[in-house]
Amino acid sequence: MSVASYVFGIVSAVMILIVVVELLRRRHLRERHAVWWFIAGLLALVAGVFPSTLEWAAGLIGIEVPINLVFFVSITILFLVCLQHSSELTKLESKTRTLAERVALMELDLRKRGSSPEAEKPITRSESPPIVDSAVDDHPGSQSRAR
Amino acid sequence: MPAFNEEASVGAVVREVFAALPDVTILVVDDGSADTTAEEAAAAGALVAILPFNLGVGGAMRTGFRYAIENDFSNVVQIDSDGQHDPLGVPALLAELATADLVLGARFAGAGDYRATGPRQWAMVALASILSRTSRTRLTDTTSGFRASGPRAVALFAEHYPAEYLGDTIEALVIASRSGLVIRQVPVAMRQRAGGVPSHNPFRAAAYLARAGLALVFAMIRPPSTYRVGGSA
Numbered sequence: 510m511s512v513a514s515y516v517f518g519i520v521s522a523v524m525i526l527i528v529v530v531e532l533l534r535r536r537h538l539r540e541r542h543a544v545w546w547f548i549a550g551l552l553a554l555v556a557g558v559f560p561s562t563l564e565w566a567a568g569l570i571g572i573e574v575p576i577n578l579v580f581f582v583s584i585t586i587l588f589l590v591c592l593q594h595s596s597e598l599t600k601l602e603s604k605t606r607t608l609a610e611r612v613a614l615m616e617l618d619l620r621k622r623g624s625s626p627e628a629e630k631p632i633t634r635s636e637s638p639p640i641v642d643s644a645v646d647d648h649p650g651s652q653s654r655a656r
Numbered sequence: 657m658p659a660f661n662e663e664a665s666v667g668a669v670v671r672e673v674f675a676a677l678p679d680v681t682i683l684v685v686d687d688g689s690a691d692t693t694a695e696e697a698a699a700a701g702a703l704v705a706i707l708p709f710n711l712g713v714g715g716a717m718r719t720g721f722r723y724a725i726e727n728d729f730s731n732v733v734q735i736d737s738d739g740q741h742d743p744l745g746v747p748a749l750l751a752e753l754a755t756a757d758l759v760l761g762a763r764f765a766g767a768g769d770y771r772a773t774g775p776r777q778w779a780m781v782a783l784a785s786i787l788s789r790t791s792r793t794r795l796t797d798t799t800s801g802f803r804a805s806g807p808r809a810v811a812l813f814a815e816h817y818p819a820e821y822l823g824d825t826i827e828a829l830v831i832a833s834r835s836g837l838v839i840r841q842v843p844v845a846m847r848q849r850a851g852g853v854p855s856h857n858p859f860r861a862a863a864y865l866a867r868a869g870l871a872l873v874f875a876m877i878r879p880p881s882t883y884r885v886g887g888s889a
Binding site: 606609610611612613614616617621 | 683685703704705706707708709711715718719722723726
């Protein structure tokens with residue numbers, strides 16, 4: 510291993526850590542999401558500074574080529590982070606849906622309160638552009654229902 | 657009445673329901689329509705809840721159930737906004753609610769002239785047989801959106817109405833049966849859509865089958881804890 514690649518490895522790991530810490534400091538990243546990246550950065554730093562630890566760890570679990578251990582660990586971490594994000598997205602989506610439903614009912618309630626029985630208030634639309642849902646959520650109406 | 661871009665028919669359907677059932681409350685849930693669905697429905701005399709963006713039929717229905725709970729309605733009947741369902745069938749559904757929690761208006765149970773063909777029909781038959789076993793009652797048209805819910809069903813659906821498109825009709829049945837609700841079906845006549853564009857193509861039919869099956873499988877294997885009423889969803 511040349512000096513250049515040794516330094517390059519260390520600098521990359523340090524860069525990761527700096528970016529994570531900076532994002533945390535500026536509150537662009539919540540701690541729970543940062544943990545994974547932090548662990549990844551630390552592992553990269555250790556492997557960068559002491560390449561022998563990599564060989565030792567690879568030998569420990571019977572991996573012939575140490576670099577494969579690096580790939581394996583990296584992919585595992587990325588995979589777990591992706592899963593965590595998917596799960597968070599699902600939660601966020603369901604919260605957003607609940608909010609949208611609540612807002613619709615509140616607006617209905619407000620319109621009802623604001624209008625006397627004989628003088629119906631016209632429905633006013635909010636001026637926000639319609640949000641187009643790109644998910645497969647078109648509503649063929651003929652078979653199950655009008656949506 | 658969930659409605660998505662149904663300006664052509666929603667007003668007529670609302671008026672028709674009022675003509676058939678003068679003393680009901682109609683809530684049209686406008687599911688983020690880009691057209692004048694909300695205005696048409698309001699002009700026809702319905703209450704209109706406008707969702708800020710499109711949630712799909714599940715979200716629209718859950719909004720309706722929540723409205724029912726908050727305003728002390730005990731029974732909810734769901735009718736399509738495209739004129740496919742005949743409001744004259746509503747009393748039959750409501751009558752059946754006396755002995756059941758959830759009543760489906762079934763299209764193939766001997767009334768009307770609605771016919772599905774090819775893969776779509778096979779899918780419906782397959783789904784019907786599986787769901788009949790799950791709910792311990794004979795169901796023939798499980799994807800019908802014409803249904804009436806009694807108090808127990810309303811309480812359940814206000815919290816756990818499936819959001820996925822197509823999952824909604826089928827999964828709602830599974831949720832209901834796994835929660836011990838009594839499900840029945842009554843024959844209703846279906847009409848051709850009064851407005852809007854019907855969707856019939858083989859690709860859609862295949863996707864329909866796949867999604868319906870998937871929704872069914874996942875509804876079956878969900879842990880019972882996710883059906884609790886009163887917990888946080």
